[in-house]
Amino acid sequence: MTDQSPAYHYQVIARALKVIDATGPALTLEDLAAKMQMSPAHFQRVFSQWVGVSPKRYQQYLTLGHARRLLADRHTMLGTALETGLSGASRLHDLFLTWEAMSPGDYARGGAGLEIRWGWFDSPFGPALVMATVKGICGMGFADEVGAEAALEDLMRRWPKATYVEDPTALRPMVEAAFAGKATEMHLIGAPFQIKVWEALLAIPSGHVTTYADIAGAIGHPQAHRAVGTAVGRNPISFLIPCHRALRRDGGLGGYHWGLPRKRAMLAWEAARTDL
CATH class of the missing domain: 1.10.10 (Arc Repressor Mutant, subunit A)
Incomplete structure (x- = not known):
């Protein structure tokens, strides 16, 4: 290395x-x-x-105070962005224009009939587990806090009836493109409410943050803060769908499925690049 x-x-x-x-x-x-x-x-x-x-x-x-400063200075209101179809609202979203959501019926079948290829890759945030179908990246997780075996089990449990094939060679071009900020494809596999939340996350520009309450309001469920938080935590494509940019209303970091040190590092990395 x-x-x-x-x-x-x-x-x-x-x-x-x-x-x-x-x-x-x-x-x-x-x-x-x-x-x-x-x-x-x-x-x-x-x-x-x-x-x-x-x-x-x-x-x-x-x-930790940086999250509160981000919320004060770079708090993105999602309603307007979503009303315009996210177009131009997020540099990240602009890079990932092509994605397809699985139908509710397919989701209910637990990934039956899907072949999901997976592999481990170096990333700016430690070892990254990436999974993809023929339609694009469907899963991404990080191993530093939970360990490689637990990360793999975590993502596989989301689609228990899929067929899994370890094939990092096939995935490498799309993974390298994704971490280089180039256009790639994503395949969102989730329930309809979850996908609404994940779409809202794509409207948050790099270097900015929003709150769980804002996300709830933007998707038309202003009282569903807790459900939004759960959906954010179940985002299967961490970093590319930027759940790390969602904070509590008071500026606290909230949770992060792959560990708060990872969330802080991602926010710091993006904020530093935004300020260059």
Whole structure:
């Protein structure tokens, strides 16, 4: 693994996040680098390659208070975006224009008749499990917090009657395109209410956030905060459908299916790039 790989960069970020959580954000570059057994120059270079900002600036993005600042400064109201059919409302959505939702009947059959290929890949946020049908990416999860076996079981349980084939070679082109921000295809497999929530998530621009309450209002169920939160947590295509951009009304992070450190890292990574 080279110093240029996204997985290497993310491992550095993950270690730094744990150090910051344990010690606080007021660490000097020298102290933070020493705690991770790296030279300050090497540590700064890796950070700059990954997000383009200094470690000190990135520490600010990783703090819990950053979520509240995002909510105050970059709070996206979803109603208008959804009324315009999401067109142009989200840089991420613009990149993933082609997707197809499974019919309610097909969903109820638990994926029977579907062949789902899967594999493990390096990503900017650690080892990523990606699954796809012939119509596009249908699942994505991250292993750092839960472990590889648990992540695989988690996604397979969602479509228990599908046929699963390990085939990373077939998936690699679409996975590399997805993490490079290039157009790819997604196959949303979920209940109708879940798909409405996932469509709303696609309206949130990179570097911005919204609230569970806003999502509930945008899809026409203003009292369904808890149901929206459940649907957000069941999003099968993490990161590409940006459930990490949904926060509590008070600016708290809320939950994240693949671990809060992953959610914080994703928000920080996107905010830093937006500010460049």
